[in-house]
Amino acid sequence: MATFHEYVEQNRERFLNELKDFTSQPSVAAQKLGMTEMAHKVKARLEKLGAQTKLIPVEGGFPVVYGEIGDGAKTLLIYDHYDVQPPEPFELWDSPPWEPEIRDGKFYARGVADNKSDTLLRMQAVESWLATEGALPLKIKWVIEGEEEIGSPNLGKFVAANRALIAGADGCLWEFGAKDSHENPMLICGLKGIVYVELHAHGANRDLHSGAASIVENPAWRLVWALSTLKNERDEITIDGYAETVREPNALELEAASHIPFDTNLELEKYGIKQFINGVRDFDAVKKLYFTPTVTICGLHSGYTGPGGKTVLPNHAFVKLDFRLVPDQTPDAILKLLRQHLDAHGFQDIEIHLTETGEHVARSPLDSDIVKAAQAAARATYGREAVVFPTAAGSGPMYDLCQQLNIPAVSAGAGYPDSRGHAPNENIRVADYFQGITFIRELIKNFAAN
C-alpha cells in the first residue's frame, strides 16, 4: 500500500486538474455569476470522499455547502468559501482569469489563492489519508459558504439556524493563508472587522454642458469635499468620535506581533513604492498594518472617463469605501458615526448605501489546541517554526462562526506574499499547494492526538 506522500505524488496531475476545474468555474457572488454551478461542484467533490453533504439554503443568499466525515473524540471544523472576488480589470491579467494556467511553477486564476486552492487541497488531503492511512482519527465538519467576498451577510443567520451542527467543535481551520516573505508559514488567529459602503452625491436632473458649472453644483466636487473630511494626509481618520472607538493592542498581542518578521526594504520593493504611509518601517509598520483601522477608497466614479476631453458637468458621483475595524469597533457604530459626521459637516445630501452588512472583529486565543496542532504541523511540513499572528490585516466572518460559539480558530493556507489576492494575476506556487496537502495530514494527526 502506498504511503500518504506516494499517493499524493501518484495523483499529482489529477489533483491539479481538479484545481483547474474549480478555478475555471466563475463564482463571483458580487456579480451573481456562476454561484449555483460552483456550489454543486464543491458538494460533489465532498461526496467523492464519502462525506455526508447537504446544500443548506440561505434566505436571500447563496447556499452553504455542508459536509461531515469521520469519527473521534475531537471535531475539526473547516471553514472555506466557494465565491471569489470580481476579476476586473481584465486587461491587467497576463492570462484570462477564468482560464487557469501554470507558468514557471505558478498556477494563475481568479480565486486560486483566495481560497479555491485551500478548499480543494483540504479535501484531497482527506482523500489521501483515507486511501493510505485508513479511517480518520477525528470528525471533520465543513462549512463552505458562498458569500465571503461580499462580507458574509448571511453567515450569522446560518449559524443561528444551524447552531447544533457547529457548536461543540474543538477547533476551526480557517480559510486562506500563506507563507510570509521569509518562507515562514503564517498562522493567523484573528481578523479585522469590516463594513463596506457606497457614498452617492447627486446634482442636476441630467449631465450638463460644463459651461453651467459656475452656478449648478457638481456632485463630484461635493463627494471630494465630503471624502476629504474623513481622512487627512497624515492618514488620521478624522470622522467625529472615531478615535474613541479604537482600543490599542494589549501587551500579549504586541508581544506576539514583535515576532512577526517584516523586512521593510523587501516589502517596499515588492509593492514598487519608496516608503510606507508616514514613513513607518519595521515593527512600526507591523503595528500599523495589523492594529490600526482603515478607511479605503476601493472605487471612485463620476462623469466621463473615456479618451480625450468631454466638457461635461456630471450629475452623479459615487465612491466605494471599506472600513476595516479593530477592537472595539463594530460595523453598526461606524456606520452611525459616518452618518452623523457627514450631517454635522454639511453633507446631509450625501447618501450612504450599505453594500455589505459588515463583519465583527475577531480575536482567537493564541495558545489553543488548534493553534498548537498547526504549529506542530508546520514544523513537520516546513521544518521551521510558524509565525503566529494575533490578527490578519483582512476580514472574515470568524466572529460569527467561531468566536461567538467559543470555537478557537486558526488560519493557514497555500498562498505566498505575491499571491495577489483580490487583484489581477492571482496565483499560488504549485510546490506550496502540495506542501499544503501534507500540512493538512499533519494537522489532523496532531489535533486528534493532543
Added chain:
Amino acid sequence: MATFHEYVEQNRERFLNELKDFTSQPSVAAQKLGMTEMAHKVKARLEKLGAQTKLIPVEGGFPVVYGEIGDGAKTLLIYDHYDVQPPEPFELWDSPPWEPEIRDGKFYARGVADNKSDTLLRMQAVESWLATEGALPLKIKWVIEGEEEIGSPNLGKFVAANRALIAGADGCLWEFGAKDSHENPMLICGLKGIVYVELHAHGANRDLHSGAASIVENPAWRLVWALSTLKNERDEITIDGYAETVREPNALELEAASHIPFDTNLELEKYGIKQFINGVRDFDAVKKLYFTPTVTICGLHSGYTGPGGKTVLPNHAFVKLDFRLVPDQTPDAILKLLRQHLDAHGFQDIEIHLTETGEHVARSPLDSDIVKAAQAAARATYGREAVVFPTAAGSGPMYDLCQQLNIPAVSAGAGYPDSRGHAPNENIRVADYFQGITFIRELIKNFAAN
C-alpha cells in the same frame, strides 16, 4: 418663381433628411471616430451650392473644410465645426445617439444642436437664396473645423498658415446658438477660455487587497486631498495666486448683462435642483454664470466601480478637469499656477496631463456691423429684440479665428434651453431649425446693406 419661404417649404423634407444624414454620421474628434467621412460629407454639401471648396490639412489633426461663394463689397465669415462631443453614457439616451429621430417636433441626435444643425441650415439658406433671389450680395467664406470639441488645438496654426484667406473679413457668424427660456434669440459676442487637463496619481505597482491600506498609500485618497485644495465648498477657487488672474467685468459688460433675462425659478426647475451654488438668484446668478471662471470635475475614476463590493486598494486614480477662463486668464498661466500650487501643497507626485492645449478668452465689440445685422435679422425673423450677451458661459476658438485678426463676431443658432448640448438626448426643435434658415437670409440681406 417661388419665394425664399416657399422654396424652403417645398424642400422641407429633403432639408430634414440632409440633417439626418449629417447626424447619423458619428464624428467624435476625441475618439477619432468617423472624422474623415464627416469632413467629406460637409465638403460635398458646400460643393452642391456651387461653392469653391478645399480640405485644408492640419498637421497632426483633422482637416478644415474651407468654402467660398458669392461676391460683393463685404465678406461674411462663417465658422462651424463638424466634430461633436462623445455620446457616452449611451444608456441615458432615449433613442440611440447616431440614429436621428424626430419625436414631438424635436430632432434628437448627438451633435444636432452643437453644431450640425447650424452648419447645415446656413448652407440650406444660401441654397434657398440662390434658387429664389439670384446672386448673393456679398462674399461668404466658410471655415468648418474638425476639432472644436477637443479645444481647437490646431486652429491657431491654421489661421497663421492661411491668414490671407481669412483676414479682411468684415464680420463672422459664429457656430452654435439658441433662444433663451423666454424664446428670445440670443446673440453672443464673446467666449470663455478653457484649458482641459487630467491629474493622475499612482500607488503600488498593482492593485492590492485592501488589507494593505494601513501602510500602502492609496492614490485615490491622494487625488481627493489634492482636489480638495483647488476649490472649497463656498465655490472659491483656492489655487495659490489664482484670484489675482481674474479681472472683474467692466461697466459696459455689466450693463449688457443686466438685460439678460433670467427666471431663477424656471432655471432651477429645468435642472431639477433647489438652488444654485451659494444660493445666487437673478442678476447675481447671471453675473456668476458669465463672468466667473470655473474648475469642473468632468470625470473621476479609480479602482473597482462595478456591482457589489470589491475590497481593493487601487494603484491608480485620475480626474478630468476643465478650467473655464475669464479676462485676463490664459491657459498657460493657469497651467503654471496649477503645477506650482500642487507642488507647494505637497502633491509633487500628482501628474498633470494636458488633454487640450487650451483656448483664449474672447470678447468681441457689442456694436459691430455684424451684431447690428444680426439684431435686425432677429427682429425680422422672430418679431422681437435679441438679447446681446458680452460672453457665453462656454468656450471656443473665437480669439484665434477672429479677435486676433480684428474680425467682429457674433454667435446665433437654432438651439433652445433644453437642447442638452454635450449631454444625452441632445436635440433641437424642428420649428427653430426652419426659423434659423430665415434668420440667415435676413442676416445676409442686412449685413450686405449696412
